[in-house]
Amino acid sequence: MWVYEKKLQYPVKVGTCNPMLAKFLIEQYGGADGELSAALRYLNQRYSIPDEVIGLLTDIGTEEFAHLEMIATMVFKLTKDATADQMKEAGLGAHYANHDNALYYENAAGVPWTASYINAKGDPIADLYEDIAAEEKARATYQWIIDMSDDPDLNDGLKFLREREIVHSQRFREAVEILKEERDRQKIF
Amino acid sequence: MSQKQLPKEFYPLMEELQVVDFVLVELTLYLDTHPNDTAAIQQFNEAAYYRHQLVPQVEQYLGPLQQFGNSYSGYPWNWNEAPWPWQL
Numbered sequence: 287m288w289v290y291e292k293k294l295q296y297p298v299k300v301g302t303c304n305p306m307l308a309k310f311l312i313e314q315y316g317g318a319d320g321e322l323s324a325a326l327r328y329l330n331q332r333y334s335i336p337d338e339v340i341g342l343l344t345d346i347g348t349e350e351f352a353h354l355e356m357i358a359t360m361v362f363k364l365t366k367d368a369t370a371d372q373m374k375e376a377g378l379g380a381h382y383a384n385h386d387n388a389l390y391y392e393n394a395a396g397v398p399w400t401a402s403y404i405n406a407k408g409d410p411i412a413d414l415y416e417d418i419a420a421e422e423k424a425r426a427t428y429q430w431i432i433d434m435s436d437d438p439d440l441n442d443g444l445k446f447l448r449e450r451e452i453v454h455s456q457r458f459r460e461a462v463e464i465l466k467e468e469r470d471r472q473k474i475f
Numbered sequence: 476m477s478q479k480q481l482p483k484e485f486y487p488l489m490e491e492l493q494v495v496d497f498v499l500v501e502l503t504l505y506l507d508t509h510p511n512d513t514a515a516i517q518q519f520n521e522a523a524y525y526r527h528q529l530v531p532q533v534e535q536y537l538g539p540l541q542q543f544g545n546s547y548s549g550y551p552w553n554w555n556e557a558p559w560p561w562q563l
């Protein structure tokens with residue numbers, strides 16, 4: 287089971303109401319390489335992966351939910367005071383027509399989240415390589431958003447999240463090595 | 476939407492909890508792939524001990540940090556009292 291904790295993993299601050307940045311950030315909420323995809327991908331892979339890496343998938347998958355909450359907080363704070371006109375100007379008119387200022391699992395282009403963003407091949411090496419690629423893609427997305435943002439408070443939180451992707455990628459690479467060593471040992475004996 | 480204002484003493488304590496939790500999540504993921512690192516395990520247990528001391532201090536201002544019996548409730552039931560994390 288999971289237990290919710292009433293706190294953010296890292297403090298989230300935003301400078302001003304800025305629905306345009308929120309529109310870009312939604313990519314990390316309901317996009318292919320976003321935090322929802324990450325959490326669901328890792329937690330789902332746990333059931334068929336060798337025992338050596340179940341703990342890692344559980345812990346990283348759980349941390350991704352903390353990141354999802356940080357992104358939600360950023361989007362919420364960037365849009366909560368936005369008027370219908372400001373939403374429209376920011377390219378969120380279609381979103382507003384359907385959802386008002388509510389959050390929705392969609393990407394920056396407004397495409398709803400779909401399970402086809404994530405994979406489960408059952409082959410541990412294939413699954414872990416997908417995880418490494420997902421972390422690198424998420425890191426790149428954070429970088430592109432930071433490049434477009436002029437909000438230093440928001441960027442502080444985004445840089446924290448970008449660094450977490452680097453750590454996750456590193457841990458998944460180590461998990462691949464652990465499984466390869468295990469496979470080689472089984473061949474020798 | 477009126478909500479309870481948290482006193483200024485709360486904020487440094489919450490930040491301290493976020494700091495020690497960062498140490499704990501980093502050590503957790505590291506130990507998941509380096510299970511034999513004694514020094515890291517010792518650091519993990521020290522940080523976990525420190526966290527246990529810190530949580531009641533945070534909860535003194537915030538109310539329950541967790542649910543399902545991991546935190547005690549005040550009277551009246553104060554779990555669903557704002558502010559929630561995104562409202563701070």
Ligand SMILES: [Fe+2]
Pocket residue numbers: 324350421424450451454
């Ligand atoms: Fe990640």
